Amino acid sequence: MSNDEGMTIFEKIIRREIPAEIVWEDDDVLAFRDVNPQAPVHVLIVPKRAVARLADATEADGALLGKLLLASRQVAEKLDLLKSGYRVVINSGPDAGESVPHLHLHVLGKRALAWPPG
Numbered sequence: 653m654s655n656d657e658g659m660t661i662f663e664k665i666i667r668r669e670i671p672a673e674i675v676w677e678d679d680d681v682l683a684f685r686d687v688n689p690q691a692p693v694h695v696l697i698v699p700k701r702a703v704a705r706l707a708d709a710t711e712a713d714g715a716l717l718g719k720l721l722l723a724s725r726q727v728a729e730k731l732d733l734l735k736s737g738y739r740v741v742i743n744s745g746p747d748a749g750e751s752v753p754h755l756h757l758h759v760l761g762k763r764a765l766a767w768p769p770g
C-alpha cells in the first residue's frame with residue numbers, strides 16, 4: 653500500500669497528513685482505530701520509526717518491539733479489555749495477509765474470537 657513517494661498510509665497518519673482516530677501515543681508509538689474493524693475494538697499500533705514488517709526486524713529493533721507489546725497492554729487497559737481479554741496479531745508477509753508494509757500490531761477485543769484464525 654505504498655504510494656508513489658514510497659510513503660505508506662501509516663506514515664501519513666503518523667505525520668498527521670491523513671486523519672485517524674488516535675487512541676494512545678508516546679514518543680515511539682502511535683495507536684489508532686482500524687478503518688475496517690474486525691471486532692468492536694480493533695486498534696492498530698505502529699512504531700513511529702518505520703520497520704517494514706516483523707520479518708525484517710533486527711536485534712536493533714528489540715527495544716522497539718518490546719515497546720509495541722507494552723503499548724498493546726496500555727491500549728487494552730484504556731479500552732477496558734484487560735478482564736474480558738483481547739488478541740494481538742501481527743501479519744508478516746503475503747501468506748499472513750499483510751497489506752501495509754509498516755509494522756503494525758492489531759489489538760482486537762469486545763467479542764469472542766475464534767481459534768484457529770482463518
Ligand code: AMP
Nearest residue numbers: 661672685686687688743749750751752
Ligand atoms: P494488515 O492486513 O495486517 O497489513 O493490516 C492493515 C490494516 O490497516 C487493515 O486492517 C486495514 O483495515 C487498516 N487500514 C488501512 N488503511 C487504514 C487507514 N487509513 N486508517 C486505519 N486503518 C487502516
